Structure formats: structure tokens, C-alpha cells
Amino acid sequence: MTKVRLRTANERLLKGRLDTAISQMKAFRRELRHKQSELQQEEDRTKKLQIQKGLLQSAQRERDLRSGEPFEELIRLKDQYIDKLKGRLEDREKLGFFTKSFQISQIKRSSMPLDEGFKDIYSACQHIPCQYDRDRPLFVPALDMHDDLRILVCKGLGIEPHENAWAKKVNVDFSKLTPQAIVRAVTTSALREWVFEDDFPRLHSESELLAKYRESVANLGMNILADVVEVHTNDYL
Amino acid sequence: MDLAAHSSIIKSDLFQNRRIPRKARKLARRLSRTLAPFFVKDSNHPKESDLYGFNKWGQEKEEYEERQAIFENICTCALKTKANSILNLEDYQMVIYTPGTEYDKSTMEVENIGGIPQRNGNFDGRVIWLCVQAAVFSYPKRELGEDVTKFMAEALVQSRNFSHTGNVQREGGKLLVPARVILRDDQPAVRSSVSDTMSDDDTSGLSDISTPTDY
Numbered sequence: 001m002t003k004v005r006l007r008t009a010n011e012r013l014l015k016g017r018l019d020t021a022i023s024q025m026k027a028f029r030r031e032l033r034h035k036q037s038e039l040q041q042e043e044d045r046t047k048k049l050q051i052q053k054g055l056l057q058s059a060q061r062e063r064d065l066r067s068g069e070p071f072e073e074l075i076r077l078k079d080q081y082i083d084k085l086k087g088r089l090e091d092r093e094k095l096g097f098f099t100k101s102f103q104i105s106q107i108k109r110s111s112m113p114l115d116e117g118f119k120d121i122y123s124a125c126q127h128i129p130c131q132y133d134r135d136r137p138l139f140v141p142a143l144d145m146h147d148d149l150r151i152l153v154c155k156g157l158g159i160e161p162h163e164n165a166w167a168k169k170v171n172v173d174f175s176k177l178t179p180q181a182i183v184r185a186v187t188t189s190a191l192r193e194w195v196f197e198d199d200f201p202r203l204h205s206e207s208e209l210l211a212k213y214r215e216s217v218a219n220l221g222m223n224i225l226a227d228v229v230e231v232h233t234n235d236y237l
Numbered sequence: 238m239d240l241a242a243h244s245s246i247i248k249s250d251l252f253q254n255r256r257i258p259r260k261a262r263k264l265a266r267r268l269s270r271t272l273a274p275f276f277v278k279d280s281n282h283p284k285e286s287d288l289y290g291f292n293k294w295g296q297e298k299e300e301y302e303e304r305q306a307i308f309e310n311i312c313t314c315a316l317k318t319k320a321n322s323i324l325n326l327e328d329y330q331m332v333i334y335t336p337g338t339e340y341d342k343s344t345m346e347v348e349n350i351g352g353i354p355q356r357n358g359n360f361d362g363r364v365i366w367l368c369v370q371a372a373v374f375s376y377p378k379r380e381l382g383e384d385v386t387k388f389m390a391e392a393l394v395q396s397r398n399f400s401h402t403g404n405v406q407r408e409g410g411k412l413l414v415p416a417r418v419i420l421r422d423d424q425p426a427v428r429s430s431v432s433d434t435m436s437d438d439d440t441s442g443l444s445d446i447s448t449p450t451d452y
Contacts, residue, residue, distance in 0.1 A: 114318060114322050115413040117322075118373050121315050122417070124310050129300060130294075138275055138276065141275060149272070156368070157335055158404035172367060178352070179276075181352065183275070185367055186271070190268055191312075191315045192333065195264070196322075197400075198319075198396075202396045213242055
């Protein structure tokens with residue numbers, strides 16, 4: 001190439017820009033070649049994977065043909081059966097709570113906070129205002145004149161209130177106790193007698209619908225039990 | 238199914254907010270009337286009751302109304318607790334230990350005669366003077382009986398789920414709430430003018446109950 005002598009500053013400037021553009025083009029070409037080679041490698045890898053996939057699929061088809069159905073389907077079915085069995089086991093345990101005919105499960109403990117209820121009751125009992133003073137002394141009543149009180153006191157003291165000698169067995173001197181202690185003790189006895197050991201709430205006696213419903217449940221249950229007993233009897237015989 | 242039906246009724250607004258409060262008011266009146274002989278001489282006198290039959294014990298309106306509210310609260314709490322208990326799959330027992338029973342730290346808490354809990358102290362070997370709060374035990378549901386015809390009746394929800402075994406604790410129970418007891422040999426309370434204020438008539442039938450026999 002013939003070297004041209006650059007005469008003007010303009011020519012020198014243009015020459016510089018041209019050189020820069022040429023070097024950039026060379027860099028782009030190098031990058032293009034690099035990308036092309038990477039693309040080629042990816043294409044090769046894809047081809048290999050496709051071949052492997054084809055091989056796996058043909059192997060899977062052959063396996064399914066031999067076993068009868070796909071393993072994946074078998075696994076799905078197995079999971080379904082496990083879920084179903086879990087559900088049935090839960091139902092069976094719940095049923096066990098009611099019938100106790102077949103003792104397969106341990107009785108679970110109470111879920112209702114009964115102890116909290118009692119703590120509330122006792123706490124409230126401690127706040128019953130029953131102050132006494134000269135104007136309002138604490139009396140020691142004749143229990144035989146107050147039936148409700150006699151029964152509560154006797155039962156609280158473990159004495160049968162209807163036996164003849166109950167009076168001889170009442171060995172607590174109320175006059176030596178505080179009114180609060182007496183009131184709490186009698187209240188406890190009252191709650192035991194009138195609420196907790198009573199037939200409360202006895203809903204079926206008030207709702208005809210519930211009574212009929214319970215009857216149906218009982219009849220249904222009895223029929224099942226009768227079948228079970230018959231089967232067991234036949235087995236035994 | 239029976240349990241679900243009971244649960245639905247017990248949790249209903251009608252049962253919780255109408256039936257229980259109504260029964261609680263009745264029980265509160267009965268309790269006030271029953272306890273009245275300790276506080277008024279003539280507890281059956283009509284003047285001792287307000288318009289609704291709540292025995293006033295000779296207290297001022299403000300006092301007896303406060304007491305009435307507390308009694309009703311106690312009874313409401315008790316009725317709700319009992320109603321909820323039948324939904325549980327357990328039986329229960331309230332044990333009121335009789336005077337003379339030996340102290341048992343596993344089932345009892347001690348308080349002094351003034352009602353102050355005594356948590357630190359060795360009470361072994363001492364005996365109960367008065368049990369002011371019952372111990373509560375739970376038991377697994379009983380096995381069904383031998384009678385096949387009663388199986389279902391026994392398996393259905395039963396309102397009588399607190400055993401009537403007197404004051405003797407059954408075996409195999411789990412303690413839910415300990416008893417609160419006052420032990421003998423505790424300092425006696427300051428005596429009120431009990432016998433001083435009583436007339437001769439009032440002492441009838443008292444000979445057996447006002448004489449301390451065991452301590």
C-alpha cells in the first residue's frame with residue numbers, strides 16, 4: 001500500500017477515526033466467531049440430550065410394557081391409598097372413643113378446659129362477701145330445720161344425710177370457722193350436688209327432636225352391634 | 238353423631254345466653270336461701286328476700302346485689318363447665334375430703350383459717366379440718382358393660398358424667414384441680430357472737446353440731 005502523506009489536519013483526523021473503526025470491526029468479528037463456536041457446542045449438547053431422551057423414553061416404554069402400567073401412576077395410586085388409609089384410621093379411632101367395643105386406640109385426654117372452669121368457680125367463691133360483725137353475727141343453725149343445708153353439710157362431710165344418726169356424725173364446729181370458709185365449703189358441696197352430679201344439661205328430655213335423633217342413632221348402632229355379635233357367635237360355633 | 242348434636246346445642250346462643258343464665262339465677266337464689274341460716278335467725282322470713290326471692294341475709298341493697306351477682310357468676314361458670322364436660326370423652330369426680338382425712342400433698346393445697354394459701358410448709362401427718370374446695374379428677378370412659386342391650390345407651394352422651402362415689406377418690410384418676418383444705422391445729426378464728434346471740438329456741442338441735450368433738 002502506498003503511503004499517502006497527510007497534508008492537512010483534517011486528513012489526519014479522518015485517518016485516526018478510520019483506524020478506530022477498523023479495530024472495532026476486528027473485535028466484533030472475533031466475538032462473533034466465539035459466539036458461533038459456543039452455539040455449535042450447545043447444538044451438539046442438545047443433540048446428545050435428545051438422543052439420551054429418546055433412549056430413556058424407549059426404555060420406559062419397554063419397562064411399562066413389561067410391568068403393565070407406568071411406575072409414576074403406581075406411585076400416585078400408592079399415595080392416594082395412604083391418604084385413604086389415614087382417613088379411615090382416624091375415623092376408626094374416633095369410633096373407638098364411642099363404642100370401646102374394639103380397643104385399638106388409647107383414650108385421648110380432655111380437650112375442653114375443665115380445670116380452667118373450676119379455677120374460675122373457686123376464684124369467684126373466694127370473693128363472696130359475707131362479712132359479719134356485732135350487728136350481723138354468724139349463727140350456728142340447727143341443721144335439722146334446714147333440709148337443703150343439712151344435706152349439703154352432710155354430703156360435704158361424707159355423711160349419709162338420710163341415716164338416723166347423721167347428727168352424731170357431724171363433727172365440725174362451725175362457730176370456730178370463718179364465714180368465708182363455711183360459705184365456700186357449703187357452696188362447693190352445693191355445686192357438686194346441684195350441678196356437677198346432677199343430670200344437667202339432659203338435653204334430650206327437653207328436645208323431642210334430639211330424643212328421636214338419639215333413638216335413631218341408638219337403633220342404628222344396636223343393629224350394627226347385633227350383626228357383629230351374630231358374626232362372632234357364628235365364628236365361635 | 239350424638240356428640241355433634243349435643244355440641245351444637247350446647248354451643249348455641251340460646252343455650253349459652255338464655256338457658257344457662259336462667260338456671261344460674263335459680264341456683265343463686267337457692268344457694269342464698271340455703272346459706273341464710275348462718276347469717277339470719279329467721280331465714281324463712283319473707284322480709285329477708287327481695288322481689289325475686291333472693292335471700293338478702295339482712296344485708297344492705299348494695300351488698301346483697303353484689304353477692305347476688307357473684308352467686309350468679311359462680312353458678313353460670315359451674316353450669317357452663319358442666320355442660321362442656323359432657324362433650325369430653327371422660328368421666329369425672331369431685332372429691333370433698335372429709336374431716337379427719339390425712340393431708341396428701343399430691344391432691345391437696347393448704348390454706349389457713351383466714352383463707353391465705355400456705356405454700357411453704359411441711360403438713361405431712363396432719364389431718365383435715367375442713368375441705369373448702371373439692372379436688373377434681375378425670376377418668377377414662379368406663380368400658381361398656383356386659384349387657385349388649387345397654388351398649389348404645391352407655392356409648393351415647395351422658396349428662397351424668399360425674400361419679401357419685403361419695404367422698405372417696407376412685408383409682409386411676411388424673412388430678413385436674415387440687416382440693417383446698419384447712420388443717421386441724423390451725424389458729425382458730427376470732428369467734429363471732431354465735432352462741433351469745435342465740436336464744437334458747439335457736440339451740441335446739443345444736444348440741445350435736447356446735448361441740449367440737451375431734452380437736
